[in-house]
Amino acid sequence: MLFRFRAFAESLLVPWFPAVCARCSAEGCSPCVSCSEAFSPAHELGDISDLDAVVGLVAYDEVSRPFIADLKYRGKWATARAFAPALAILLDDCIGGERPGPVLTWAPTTPERVRHRGFDQAEVIAREVGRYAGRPVRQLLDRQPGLQQTGRSRRERSQGIIFRPRTEVSGAVIVFDDVVTTGATLSAAGRALQDAGASAVVGVALAATPEPPKG
Ligand SMILES: [Zn+2]
Numbered sequence: 001m002l003f004r005f006r007a008f009a010e011s012l013l014v015p016w017f018p019a020v021c022a023r024c025s026a027e028g029c030s031p032c033v034s035c036s037e038a039f040s041p042a043h044e045l046g047d048i049s050d051l052d053a054v055v056g057l058v059a060y061d062e063v064s065r066p067f068i069a070d071l072k073y074r075g076k077w078a079t080a081r082a083f084a085p086a087l088a089i090l091l092d093d094c095i096g097g098e099r100p101g102p103v104l105t106w107a108p109t110t111p112e113r114v115r116h117r118g119f120d121q122a123e124v125i126a127r128e129v130g131r132y133a134g135r136p137v138r139q140l141l142d143r144q145p146g147l148q149q150t151g152r153s154r155r156e157r158s159q160g161i162i163f164r165p166r167t168e169v170s171g172a173v174i175v176f177d178d179v180v181t182t183g184a185t186l187s188a189a190g191r192a193l194q195d196a197g198a199s200a201v202v203g204v205a206l207a208a209t210p211e212p213p214k215g
Contacts, residue, residue: 050190056208165196
């Protein structure tokens, strides 16, 4: 795990352009080195239906939240670029380092949101990881307009997420999302990709909401 987080610090040695850390406002890059050392690893995610495996990089907590918000609501591509090396290592751990290997794709956000924000944060993550890791990236899914996920209950979240494959798919596919909470979005994406012919689907999230304490 330490090795994986060292990738953050290494990626920060060559800042693409001066930035202010989204969490502590230090000048230089976002996340800054000290914030990147404060990330907690995501917990091990249990089985999610229609996915062969699912992994998260960092815990979605008070440390990671400002960076995800910067990416999600303010379109900070540099944030995804800073996370790309660590995500690439996570992916190698999960599927092996062979290139080109499986195609990378993403679970598209709702068309309404893409129109409103002008970008899809899950696509930004997939493209930055693909570029860094030298793996192919393709849009394989469209999302039908529907209910937004934020602020909805688990039961509500499991309904109304419908992805349609754009094309037939062969071989294994890696599907990215920004945050995994219940896994409903990644599961729906996995189902659509398998229906389209994927032999295996692995979900990868930048951050995972910590499990609620038991008991
Ligand atoms: Zn910082």
